Amino acid sequence: RVNNSGGGNSAAVLFQGEVDMIIVIPAVFSASEVTKIRSHLDAADWQDGSTTAGSQAQQVKHNQQLALDSKVAQQLGDVIINTLSQQPTFVSAALPLRIFPPMFNRYCTGDTYGLHVDNAIRYVPGNPTPIRTDLSATLFLCDPQDYEGGELVIEDNFGSQRIKLNAGDLVLYPSTSLHTVTPVSDGARTCAVFWLQSMVRSNQQRETLFELDQSVQSLTAELGAGHDDVVRLSGVYHNLIRQWADT
Ligand code: NI
Numbered sequence: 001r002v003n004n005s006g007g008g009n010s011a012a013v014l015f016q017g018e019v020d021m022i023i024v025i026p027a028v029f030s031a032s033e034v035t036k037i038r039s040h041l042d043a044a045d046w047q048d049g050s051t052t053a054g055s056q057a058q059q060v061k062h063n064q065q066l067a068l069d070s071k072v073a074q075q076l077g078d079v080i081i082n083t084l085s086q087q088p089t090f091v092s093a094a095l096p097l098r099i100f101p102p103m104f105n106r107y108c109t110g111d112t113y114g115l116h117v118d119n120a121i122r123y124v125p126g127n128p129t130p131i132r133t134d135l136s137a138t139l140f141l142c143d144p145q146d147y148e149g150g151e152l153v154i155e156d157n158f159g160s161q162r163i164k165l166n167a168g169d170l171v172l173y174p175s176t177s178l179h180t181v182t183p184v185s186d187g188a189r190t191c192a193v194f195w196l197q198s199m200v201r202s203n204q205q206r207e208t209l210f211e212l213d214q215s216v217q218s219l220t221a222e223l224g225a226g227h228d229d230v231v232r233l234s235g236v237y238h239n240l241i242r243q244w245a246d247t
Contacts, residue, residue: 060114147187
């Protein structure tokens with residue numbers, strides 16, 4: 001991240017506030033939990049994945065997925081959301097308001113998802129409340145050695161970030177980013193993807209809050225929750241939330 005305090009690195013400061021954060025949360029699920037999830041998924045009924053994409057994305061989406069209304073998808077989706085709702089880094093980074101239930105994707109040999117941007121508004125079937133997609137998430141449900149290719153490539157201001165995580169790890173990135181899944185050339189890549197509407201719409205404000213919260217957490221560990229400066233800084237965090245959050 002850009003450090004603004006030195007004064008001597010003005011070239012780097014040009015990017016301040018424009019860099020969208022890509023956040024990796026390791027080990028959201030343990031190896032044994034992933035094995036359990038996978039045993040349900042591998043036995044499930046997979047369909048052509050292009051049916052749920054928007055019209056531009058449909059042209060470039062080649063993979064398989066579970067039907068949104070399948071019982072397996074709904075039950076595993078609930079497990080994922082319940083787990084993440086209690087995951088402090090996820091909550092701090094996302095400040096979720098509404099979460100679109102996870103969809104389960106499988107990329108077999110030859111499958112790919114070309115360059116696209118995710119639909120801005122999504123509806124859960126049967127629910128009239130729109131969900132604006134502020135953040136996109138991918139939960140990896142297989143290990144990197146299980147397949148060749150299949151990297152999630154996210155375009156940001158510094159170029160492209162190539163992401164291929166361990167089973168059980170999650171990546172969270174702004175839905176405003178163009179992204180792609182490169183072709184799988186061997187094996188199969190299984191993952192869950194979902195979107196969420198954040199209480200804080202602006203990537204920049206949300207990222208500022210995340211950094212502030214992380215600092216408050218580490219100062220709390222160092223100085224204790226009752227330290228004057230910790231209390232003050234905590235107050236600043238909550239007052240910014242009050243200004244910036246929609247509920
Ligand atoms: Ni996408």
